[in-house]
Amino acid sequence: MKYFAVFLPMLNEEKSKQYRGDHIAYLEEMDKKGKVYAKGRFTDGAGGLVIYIAETFPEVEELVKQDPYVKIGAREYEIHEWDMKVTEN
Structure with a gap:
């Protein structure tokens, strides 16, 4: 599995407020699926x-495109594969 950092820059604050519940519900659903x-x-x-877990860039892009924020034009998106490093204390 790979990690993908997805930036969701604000496009429309009113739409973001209006669809916040849908966005959060979608992320909760993806979280339950381990994504x-x-x-x-x-x-x-x-x-x-949002840091997604996926096998490929196309897979994560499809997940992002299903986010209500993206679907209704409240947010743009920018996806970067993330090479996560854990710092041990």
């Missing part, structure tokens, strides 16, 4: 970040 490693919003209002 989400981490997620969260940027505190400055610029958008959010």
Whole structure:
């Protein structure tokens, strides 16, 4: 499995507010399927970040395109494969 960092820059704040519940429900569904490693919003209002777990770029892109935020045009997306390194304390 690979990790993909998906930036979701804000396009339309009103649509983001309106569809927030749908977006969160979608991410919860993906989390239950083992497709989400981490997620969260940027505190400055610029958008959010989701780290997906997938085999390929096309697989994660399809997951992202099904996110209600992306489908309704509230957010853009930018996908980067992430070579995660864990720091041991």
